[in-house]
Amino acid sequence: DGGITQSPKYLFRKEGQNVTLSCEQNLNHDAMYWYRQDPGQGLRLIYYSQIVNDFQKGDIAEGYSVSREKKESFPLTVTSAQKNPTAFYLCASSENRGSSYGYTFGSGTRLTVV
Amino acid sequence: AQSVAQPEDQVNVAEGNPLTVKCTYSVSGNPYLFWYVQYPNRGLQFLLKYITGDNLVKGSYGFEAEFNKSQTSFHLKKPSALVSDSALYFCAVRPPFADKLIFGTGTRLQVFP
Numbered sequence: 251d252g253g254i255t256q257s258p259k260y261l262f263r264k265e266g267q268n269v270t271l272s273c274e275q276n277l278n279h280d281a282m283y284w285y286r287q288d289p290g291q292g293l294r295l296i297y298y299s300q301i302v303n304d305f306q307k308g309d310i311a312e313g314y315s316v317s318r319e320k321k322e323s324f325p326l327t328v329t330s331a332q333k334n335p336t337a338f339y340l341c342a343s344s345e346n347r348g349s350s351y352g353y354t355f356g357s358g359t360r361l362t363v364v
Numbered sequence: 365a366q367s368v369a370q371p372e373d374q375v376n377v378a379e380g381n382p383l384t385v386k387c388t389y390s391v392s393g394n395p396y397l398f399w400y401v402q403y404p405n406r407g408l409q410f411l412l413k414y415i416t417g418d419n420l421v422k423g424s425y426g427f428e429a430e431f432n433k434s435q436t437s438f439h440l441k442k443p444s445a446l447v448s449d450s451a452l453y454f455c456a457v458r459p460p461f462a463d464k465l466i467f468g469t470g471t472r473l474q475v476f477p
Contacts (some may be wrong), residue, residue: 256407283464291469292454292469300463340407350396350415355407357425 256356273341370468372423
């Protein structure tokens with residue numbers, strides 16, 4: 251079945267560490283997105299990519315980095331510069347710009363700083 | 365600036381009663397409109413969308429939404445609520461030719477037995 255997979259489901263980070271969250275899709279979608287969700291809150295866009303080897307900052311990109319070396323993959327690195335990284339992270343994918351398709355979401359990764 | 369508003373943080377309804385979750389938008393042109401649902405510790409799931417045509421759109425789990433162009437609204441409705449409908453609901457809009465969706469802040473629906 252086609253879908254979007256995020257791993258791991260739960261992740262624990264020590265202070266000062268970088269961690270990488272995985273997002274893989276087999277939907278042949280061009281665009282991929284990373285969102286952060288804090289408890290009981292809405293979605294805030296971190297980074298997005300419309301095409302391989304290109305990506306744009308979202309509203310809260312500071313302390314995060316991404317790469318898009320393959321169409322299927324869009325990993326997110328939470329760096330030590332992100333002061334409050336504990337949150338639920340959601341990855342999504344979509345067809346091209348302006349598409350009526352909407353997004354398909356992964357099941358999320360919950361990151362906790364210990 | 366283009367935006368989506370969900371004016372209610374929480375909606376409470378008794379099981380068996382009709383429910384409405386409100387959404388209004390401020391977007392130029394004719395956007396695509398979406399509703400998503402999120403259960404605890406899960407990703408967002410697609411419920412329904414409006415592209416064009418009939419103003420009443422039917423979706424998953426018995427939900428429907430009514431598009432009103434003059435009021436720029438896209439309210440989510442269900443004739444008879446279930447306790448299992450309790451979740452977080454997000455309205456989203458994709459403006460014409462836009463490269464991403466604009467999400468509302470979400471509305472928590474609580475259905476009481």
